[in-house]
Amino acid sequence: MTTTAPRSLDAANGEAAGPGSSGAAEHADGAPIPATELPGPVAAPAPEGTPADAPPDPPLYVLQGVTKQYRARGGTITPLTGVDLTVAPGEFLTIQGPTGGGKSTLLQLLGALDRPTSGTIALNDTQLGTASAAELTRIRATQLGFVFQAFNLIHTLTAAENVNVALEARGALGPAHAAPGGKREIRAELVREALAKVGLADRADHRPGELSGGQQQRVAIARAIVTGPRVLLADEPTGNLDEAMRDEILTLLEGLNREGLTIIAVTHDTAVARRADRRLRLENGTLHEL
Numbered sequence: 650m651t652t653t654a655p656r657s658l659d660a661a662n663g664e665a666a667g668p669g670s671s672g673a674a675e676h677a678d679g680a681p682i683p684a685t686e687l688p689g690p691v692a693a694p695a696p697e698g699t700p701a702d703a704p705p706d707p708p709l710y711v712l713q714g715v716t717k718q719y720r721a722r723g724g725t726i727t728p729l730t731g732v733d734l735t736v737a738p739g740e741f742l743t744i745q746g747p748t749g750g751g752k753s754t755l756l757q758l759l760g761a762l763d764r765p766t767s768g769t770i771a772l773n774d775t776q777l778g779t780a781s782a783a784e785l786t787r788i789r790a791t792q793l794g795f796v797f798q799a800f801n802l803i804h805t806l807t808a809a810e811n812v813n814v815a816l817e818a819r820g821a822l823g824p825a826h827a828a829p830g831g832k833r834e835i836r837a838e839l840v841r842e843a844l845a846k847v848g849l850a851d852r853a854d855h856r857p858g859e860l861s862g863g864q865q866q867r868v869a870i871a872r873a874i875v876t877g878p879r880v881l882l883a884d885e886p887t888g889n890l891d892e893a894m895r896d897e898i899l900t901l902l903e904g905l906n907r908e909g910l911t912i913i914a915v916t917h918d919t920a921v922a923r924r925a926d927r928r929l930r931l932e933n934g935t936l937h938e939l
């Protein structure tokens with residue numbers, strides 16, 4: 650497990666980085682882009698040799714007594730009946746459990762896509778259960794990245810355009826968040842870096858239909874990380890992939906995690922869970938460590 654701060658897009662995955670992605674970002678005219686124009690949260694590398702008495706990083710998520718109830722067909726379904734969970738920055742954890750057991754429900758709550766029926770979910774200092782809809786939108790666009798089993802790419806757009814969608818969504822939040830969503834050349838550089846990071850620098854102009862399943866999931870991961878999120882939430886990220894592609898994606902996720910990205914993945918696949926440093930099982934509405 651790593652506890653380093655989230656990383657900038659220009660640092661990592663040297664083997665995947667393409668031309669022009671090894672140094673500082675530049676404007677089209679070659680002038681360096683000031684750091685203040687690059688997306689947050691971009692953090693300095695963690696200092697080497699943290700002193701033994703340094704306080705631990707505060708938790709990223711704290712869930713207490715989370716229940717979720719749905720009304721359905723005149724009755725109710727309660728997939729979560731009292732979930733307690735603390736996630737530290739930099740963890741790579743997986744959630745397994747029986748089908749219909751509430752794993753996707755829990756991921757939606759962690760992703761600020763839905764609210765708990767009762768209990769509390771804090772992400773950093775924000776209570777997701779009571780935050781305004783606008784605040785939840787801001788959190789999703791700036792702190793969270795999502796990856797799904799079905800990739801969820803737009804088939805009429807190229808890989809680069811699909812990745813740019815996340816930056817445009819962030820830019821649409823307004824001037825305070827416009828750094829990555831603002832200037833076109835900055836967005837283009839960030840998209841290039843994100844695609845290089847997932848090993849697809851040479852596929853920027855390809856549409857999803859021209860890419861393998863593993864490559865499509867790489868594009869989806871580039872879209873998820875291009876805004877510099879703190880957390881990647883993945884719902885069966887390798888569920889549609891064969892074994893070789895699954896391993897490629899897992900190696901990519903491990904690399905991102907080593908750079909400080911917190912990863913929470915729902916999976917049915919024990920081979921996926923074995924690659925995480927913390928495994929949880931959701932059963933009968935509550936979470937257990939494996």
Ligand SMILES: Nc1ncnc2c1ncn2[C@@H]1O[C@H](COP(=O)(O)OP(=O)(O)OP(=O)(O)O)[C@@H](O)[C@H]1O
Pocket residue numbers: 719720721726728746747748749750751752753754755
């Ligand atoms: N929006 C909804 N309205 C009503 N019921 C829902 C809704 N979403 C999920 N459910 C129900 O909640 C339960 C948990 O569903 P969820 O998708 O979270 O399970 P899961 O563990 O992710 O399942 P699987 O492993 O099959 O994907 C199921 O009984 C499901 O039918």
